[in-house]
Structures are given as C-alpha cells and as structure tokens.
Amino acid sequence: MPAGCERPASSPSINAADAKAASPLFDKTVQDLRAGVEANMTAGVPVPRPVDAGGGYTHEQHKKNGKTIYEAGMLYRLTGDARYREFSAGVLEDYAALYPTLGLHPERKGQAPGKLFWQGLNEAVWLVYAIQGYEAIRPDLDYEARMDIENGVIRPMAEFLSDGSPQTFDRIHNHGTWAAAAVGMTGYVLEDRDMIDKALLGLDKSGNAGFLKQLDLLFSPDGYYAEGPYYQRYALMPFVLFAQTIDNHEPDRRIFERRDGVLMKAILATIQQTYAGRFFPINDAIREKGLNTAELRYALAIAYDRTEDPALLDIVARQSGVAPTAEGRALSDAIAAGKANPFPFKSMLLRDGADGQAGALAILRSGPEPDAAALVFKATSQGMGHGHFDRLGLLYFDNGDEVVADYGAARFLNVEPKDGGRYLPENETWAAQTIAHNALVVDQTSHFGGNWERSEKSATKILAFGEAGGSQFAAAEIDTAYEGVTIRRAVALVPRDNDASFIIDVVRAHSATSHTYDLPVHFKGQLIETGFEMDHAVDMMVPLGETSGYQHLWKRAQSEAISGLSHLSWLIANQFYTLTFKASAPLTGYLTELGANDPHDNLRSEQALILRTQAREADFVSVYERNGLYDNDEEVTVFDGGSVTGIASETRDGVTIYSIGTKADGTIHLLFADDPDAALTHSLQLDGKPVMWTGALHVVR
DSSP states (O other): OOTTOOOOOOOOOOOHHHHHHHOHHHHHHHHHHHHHHHHHHHHOOOOOOOOOOTTSHHHHHHHHHHHHHHHHHHHHHHHOOHHHHHHHHHHHHHHHHHGGGOOSOTTOOSSOOOSSSSSHHHHHHHHHHHHHHHHHHGGGSOHHHHHHHIIIIIHHHHHHHTTTOHHHHTOSSHHHHHHHHHHHHHHHHHTOHHHHHHHHHOTTSSSSSSHHHHHHHSBOTTOOBTTOHHHHHHHHHHHHHHHHHHHHHOGGGOGGGHHHHHHHHHHHHHHHSEETTEEOOOSSOOTTOBSSOHHHHHHHHHHHHHHOOHHHHHHHTTSSOOOSSHHHHHHHHHHHTTOOOOOOOOOEEEEOSTTSOSOEEEEEESSSTTTOOEEEEEEOOOOGGGOOSOTTEEEEEETTEEEEOOOOOOBOTTOTTTGGGSBOHHIIIIITSGGGTTSOEETTBOGGGGOHHHHHTOOOEEEEEEEETTEEEEEEEEEEEETTEEEEEEEEEEEOTTSOEEEEEEEEEEEEEEEEEEEEEOBOSEEEEESSOEEEOSSOOOBSOSSTTGGGEEEEEEEOOBOSOEEEEEEETTEEEEEEEEESSOBEEEEEEEOTTOTTOOSOOOEEEEEEEEEEEEEEEEEEEEEOEEETTTTEEEOOOOSEEEEEEEEETTEEEEEEEESSSOEEEEEEESSOOTTOEEEEEETTEEEEEESSEEEEO
C-alpha cells in the first residue's frame, strides 16, 4: 500500500430495527433508500448508450444510476445484506462494459464534454457518487470483479476527467472542484498515489491547480464562495466529501484546519445566505433551491461530526432526511435526544475574494424569521462566468416573502425541451444584464459593457458596515463599471415602533458629463397605487430599448416628469408595501413587464418600476416599508399609504445629511460622508445636538 494511503476502519453494519428505535430521521432515510433500491432491483437498471442532453432519458437515467450505485453500497455498509453488494457491483459491471466503447457525447455543446453526459461536470458528479458506493462493497468483491470494474469504468473515467480534460481539471471553478474530488476520492480507493497527487496539486503536481488551490482561491476568509450562494451550495459537496476522505487517509494534512478552518466557515456561510429556506437568488441561481438539498445534507453531517454544534441540528430538522452514513445517524440521534438549538441567522458582512479584498455581500436582518426583514446588498466581485452584472444590487425580503427580488438564472434545469436543460440564450440577453437587477444602469448599458472577464478584474470597495442605535447599515462604491462614473450606494435597516422596519436606500452617481441614470425596482406582488400619473399602453406595447436587456421589457406605462416626493404601493399576500422616493433631478417612471422579444416563452412574466433621470450627478433616495393589512377571510383592509412624509438632503462639512420624516417614528437621518476613509472622525450639529462618528456612514434617529 503506498505511503499516505492508510485505509480507515470499515463502518460497522447498522441494524435497521435499532436505527428505528434510536434515530427516527435516520430510519426514514434508510427506509427511503431501501424502497428505492428494492424497486430498482425488481425492475432492473437500464444502462443505455448516451444520446440525450440534460433532461433527456439517457441523461436522467445515468444520473439516477450513479446514485443507485451509491445507495446500494451504503445499504450494504449499513445492513450487511449481500444482495445490495451484488446489485451495486452488477450495475458497475454494466458500466465497465459500456464505458470503453464511448466517444465524446453526441450532444456536447460549447463546454468541456463528457462521455456519459453532455458535459464533463456531470461525469465528475457521477463518479463522486459511484466511487463511494464502490468503496463500500470493494473489500468483499473477488479480485476478478474488482479488476473488471476498476479497469472498465472507474480508472478510465478518472483518467478522462484528469489527463483527458486538462482545461476543466486545472480550472479554478466548481467544475474543477468536482473533477478533482472525483479523481482524488478514486485515487484513495484504488490506492493510486499519482492520481491523488494530481487531484490535490494539479496535473503537473506543482500546486498551481488542484483541490488545495481551489480551496485557497474560491472561498473568501469568511467562507463566501466566489460564484454566489447557489453555486456555493453546489460546490460544497465535493469540497466536504473530498476533505473528509483526505482527513481519513492523511490526517496530518489537517485539511479542515486549512486557512483558519475555511471549509467550516463556508458551511455556515451557505446557511446564512438564505431567507425562508431558499438561497439568495443572485448570479446564475435556480431560485427554488434551498436548505433541503443533498449537498447541504452531507455538509451538515460532516460539520456536526467535527463540531457537535447544536445549531446545525435546527437546519437538519428542516430537511427531508440525513446522509446515509454514520455521521448522518449521529445527527439523527442528536435531534431525537433534543439537542437542537435555533440556528442564529444574523446580520453579517461576508467578504469576497481569496484575500477578502474583492468587495462583500452584506446581509442585514431585523430579527428571527419568518417575521423579520432581511436586506441583501450585493457588493461582491463579478463571480466569474456565473456572475451577473449587478454591482451594488439590492434584494429585500420581509414577512417570509420576497419584496424586491432578483431574477436569478434563465434556465429550466434538466428540462430537455428548454434547450436541453442548459442556460438559455436569455440568461445572457436578460438575466445577467444590469437592468434585470436592482442596480443602477448608466446610459442603458450593463456594467463593464456586459464583459465578465473585464468585470472580474475590478473589485467593489466596501465603505461601511455597522450598527448605530439599533439601526444597521452598509455602503459600497464602484468606479470602474462605467468610464468616468462613480457609483456609491448606502443602505440601512431602521427599526420602527411597530416591530417592522424601514429600508433606506441611497444611490449616488457622479460624473463630469451628463448621463442617463436608470434605477430599476423589481417588486413582487400586485400593484395597488402610484403617487404619480401614468400614461398606459392600452392597445399596443413596445420594448423599452434595443439591447442590454431593455429589449425584453415591455413598456406598459410612462409617467410625466416626477418632481419632489412620490411613491408606489403594492400588495403581497396579506401585507401592503410602499416605496417612497425622491431624486435630485426630475424623474420619469416606467412600469415594465418582462416578455418582449421572447419567441420561445423562456422568460417569466415579471414587473418593475424604472426611475430615470438625466444629469451629471444624481441622488436617488428610496424608503421601503411594510404597512397596513389585507385580511381576505374577515374582509378587513387597513391601508392608508406609506408613513414617510418627507425626504430632504443637505451637505455640511463634507457630509450629506439625508433626513427622512415619518408620521409616527420621528425623523431619521442618514449621514453619508464624501470622504469614505473608515478611520476618519466626523462631527456636526443635528437638531441642535452634537453628533460624532467614525467612518463613511452613520444613522441617527
């Protein structure tokens, strides 16, 4: 056995009756596995020649088969029932006969292809599952069966994913992470040191690529993953499974302690990037994904095994099962023993970039879900090719609902009629464009001209993150999104006397020349009223523009010039929301509906208010609030509009003072310094009282 390939002790078999008595959640997992595997054993498992792209029959069958190999292997480890061992081995032997006959997938398109699947990523995922199932049965297979399986499919697939796919394997990206994990886990099972070292250090073993470099570069010091929470969830599985494998075989590497325990931070950061059980849908996100995912189940099992943090059990209890492993059973035992504590969802700044200097994701929460408000301020880096062009974008959640939302990705995952389940063309022409987000657009073009490679070279600068008198705030700046234009944005979550919150949003644009500034607000719910007159398109609508996403927006209505204070109100479920706003120059408001230039009906029908002004400098000041009540059962409606009575601004001593007058909560002052130096102390008189603070932003009530 090669040095460094120490084999861990086999997991003991677990009697299902004992599991039922002690671990109901684990027992449910085992029962579900049994039911699925037994059904497959009865029906037989087709191993078809690959034909289809994502969502097609052969694609889905091979995905299912990889998990079946794993599940049967886990059942053998848990129960000792030889039928499961033989079944798992039989499926692997069928693949050992098929795989050597395959060339590249016939439906490959523009991405690193696989053989079983249209992209190599799916091949790596398949192997991550299959190698775990094979490891569980391998010690009890005869030599001939092992050689057939290993030489027919396991080793050739690992070689294809590594030496055969260098452009993916050595890439610092989630595809590279999956490939490295698949090859490295296979290397440990096959006791192949060369394979292990390539997985850890890259194909040339220099350390400039491979799993360790992925771990060093893809997470920030706070555990934020470069591509955003949706892909953080996806990448967690190979990261934690391979890390556990490394730790089992080479504990001296202390892999879970690398970079100050960044993997454990990443698991917690993944959970924190959710509201109402769903991940914040920024970048290329499938909006339906949330805490109840297989990737997070494995991550939680491994994290709890190492930390015994009772707050993790709260998240596990929200899921439909646990990992079918000894660690999964430990989770279930702990929940059954009443050890769970509520998970502490909290306000936090998750720095971006390997060194923490590429901006950040600011999360402001008013309290525990589901009643609390949450404000997400996206001041991160681009997020590589899966990133969207919305520096300084905004998301607002409240009362368990999305209030101001992000579109996420234009994709029907694995729905074959929708371009084979791939990202749709509208992901580029709409979802990634700046106008699709709640971020400032200059001259109707996207940030960085819609070029993500260019965008990736520019960092967002965090100006402030903190708390004052119960109010929370954040601010950031970008001066490279548009040539000659500096954009600053400050947001604050201010508690109200009625247990709700005000969301204050200030967007400032500065340039030496005049520009058209558009501030979109993608609001959910039913429009109730506007504080401005609109000229509605009643017999024909036209697109709002021609490029950069504007070509997909129907212009439903246009306002006359809006000067001074105005508002828009809408209804979500049983709550009204009001946006009160004012700008430093006259505005034109546009009500839009998504769906123009969409002949294949790939886009959802969604609405937005777009506020437009033209000037050299522009200040947009917006205040969001929940107000009123709509009780359909009792036929009771309470709604008398928003409570903001005025928005004013003045500049004194290098500080712009934004004053928000309200009906019942007094006046709120947001103080935004021109000099963003975090160490600079400011002082001024406000309402006859001295105010002193340090940093770019402060809130006074």
